[in-house]
Amino acid sequence: MTTAAGAPPTQDAPSNLARGFLTGGVIGASLAAFIGGCVIGKASLIALGPALSAAYGLAVFLATLPRRVREAAVVPRTALALIEGLEAVGGEASDVPVRFELSVVPDGAPAFRVRIRQEINLVELPDYRPRGVVVVEYPPDRPWKARIVKRPTPEWERRVAGARLDSVPGPASREEGSSGCAGGLLTVLGLLLGAAVVLLLFRTELFAAVEDGNGASGPAVTSSSSSSSTTVTVTSATGTVALGPGQSLLDQGELRKAVESLTGGTEQRRALAVVVQDRLLTVVFAPAGGPSPGFDPRSLPYDRVPGLVEEARNTLGVRAPKSWQLTADGLTGALTLRVVVAGDGGAGTLEADGRGEVLRRSGG
Structure with a gap:
């Protein structure tokens, strides 16, 4: 920031970079643990995802408490x-x-x-x-x-x-210290590394689950490609829809069509989680047999999803948002939607209910 005399202190860029990397790592590890636990049917791994996020949030709160007390004074x-x-x-x-x-x-x-x-x-x-x-x-x-x-x-x-005031020359300081594109890249890198660590730690169980899912006791993997380069893959535990270049799940009707392509037919499959990115949809199905946990993925508030993503990009205070991800789950009983936006200097989360009404915002 430029002033008439004596520039005031700015936030520490290395600290922002480290926090962005750690935040990305926790998000990646939490999602990988939750989805991986659903695939192999391991309750402890399913619980690890939310527990890891909660522990990280508590650690950040305690670590920044002295600074926030000083600032409040x-x-x-x-x-x-x-x-x-x-x-x-x-x-x-x-x-x-x-x-x-x-x-x-x-x-x-x-x-x-x-x-x-x-x-x-x-x-x-x-x-x-x-x-x-x-x-x-x-x-x-x-x-x-x-x-x-x-x-x-x-x-x-x-x-x-x-009052009659004159303009102050020079560039304006921003709300937060800028860490440039490096912050967003480190956040994405942390996300990938966090997911990779979890997958490596439980690779034996995951590979075994995939082999069991492709065997005689489970349905075979099916995949198809349309002329628009859309790829649909369904297994006993998960289903994915990958759109081709130039397409987005935020386009009108695309998300509904993608979900229905995974849940079509006479069997009404319930989901433990639905993860939506710009061109990739992943549905983690509830285990077959016995009581059906989870929720009907067709009950998602499709019309509200583009608005929630746009609101998260604009209101969470994340500078230069580079990526977003929406996760829907019913682990607490009621359907909950969480939109995570990552960009320069960190990430933010917007949480909504099953109707798409915003409940709370955090981060940024």
Whole structure:
């Protein structure tokens, strides 16, 4: 960040890179453990996936607790700021995420330029215009955490009414320290390595399960390819649909058609999990015989999936999102959808219920 004098501290890029790598590794290992456990019918491995994610979340919480306590003790500074530009970046609720670029002019300190994202109510959105003056609060040691004060005190309202601010030259600092493309690449690398570690540790059981699934006691593997380069593969434990170049499961009707291609026929197969990526669908089927756990994969809220992915890309604070993955499971009884978005500096998760209504967001 460039200021009039004395650049403030920025976040540590190596720390962001390491966190992105670890986050990707945990996501990859958790998914591989869960799907692998379903394939070989090993309950401990199925439970390892959610347990690993929960343990990682707890470890991150405890590791960052001292820093967050120190940051909470810092008294925020109040200042006037000039709106250089603003852009609504999506959202369907009454509060719309808006990206602001501000020239902040504090009393007795160098002015600086900053770029932030903040949710603004649709009714109040017309009150924020380019070249308008607003009141902001920010920690002095973390100016990228600036937030617009929506209800300033009467004293600051009077200062806003009579203020005439000039633009601050120089590039704007961002909400988070930037780690560039390396952050996204390390996150993807961590995801692949995490999945590979789990697969290597349990390769004997997995290969044995595949051989059993191809034997006389189980249905044979079936696969077919259409003229559009779509490949469908079904075994006793899983089913996959891989789309060709230029296609996406977010296209209208594609996800529904892909799921039905795996669940067609007279047998109503239930699923333990459904994993959706841009061009790859994976369904982990419930074991045949006995009570049928899981859920009907045809009950997914198909029409809400593209919107959930778009909302996750725009509202989780993940810079330059490079990949996404939606996982549907009914392990807790009710169908739950989780959209994980990975990009520069880390990943974020959006969780929704079986109707596609957003429950919570985390990460970013």
